[in-house]
Amino acid sequence: MAKLILTHEVTGLGTAGDVVEVKNGYARNYLLPRGFALTWTKGGEKQVESIKAARAAREHASVEAAQTQAAALTAKPVKLAVKAGESGRLFGTVKVADIAAAVEAAGLGTIDKRKVELPAHIKSTGSYTAIVRLHDDVSATIVLDVVAAK
Template identity: 55%
Template sequence: MKIILTQEVSGLGSPGDIVEVKDGFGRNYLLPQGFAIAWTKGAEKQVTVIKRARSAREVRDLGHANEIKGQLEGLKVNLKARAGDGGRLFGSVTPAEIVDAVKAAGGPSLDRRRLETPGHIKSLGAYPVSIRLHPEVTAKFDLNVVKG
């Protein structure tokens, strides 16, 4: 199935990219979530408009992305979560909670969809978290999950 991405999808592409995916992935996930639109000749003409707008944003955001990266890499982020006696959490840590913890620690506001965690965070401890600020800039910081 040929689709046109409308948002950045990790491991697949950026907005405006035309990609070939398996039918089930496109039909059951990408299209209903609004991450992509079905490919047609008319829609392909819209790709140039999407890419032009994206390139204008990227050039403007590269310096800003490096600035945010500097802020994030010097940041100590602590997240309080409810946990049992063995250090196992009641539930798991969500990207929205991580974004809120970064903001509470004095960091910038981030897009939760661009966060990359090392799997599901379901216990207390320190975890490396990275965020794609720009196609060329990825910031990494440590998230400390503490009992709260």
């Protein structure tokens, strides 16, 4: 078992700043190469505090503010215009940064791209859903209308 400090939120494992124990292969082959975690050391405890402070600065101040934004996000679909071919197939995929920019352009507030989860890659036009974690206790499911850009 490997003891790690998470630097990003990993679904099903923990949030940034958490100290977790995972199997060696999961740490070596997934978490460490992608930069989701650092190996735990005694000096790493200082890093844990700075990671938690940075995470707290990015989060909403209260659960009520997060719930208000979640209600706004779920109220109407977010339109996302991307380059696509004749058949509706996209040139590339929709990235979480594109979704965060579309939410901000729609006037629904700002969201951190690291808090957006896509269930699958979006490779064609249509209607999709994405989950945005606004707070530890609050998440919102947003509807994305992916259309071809003109």
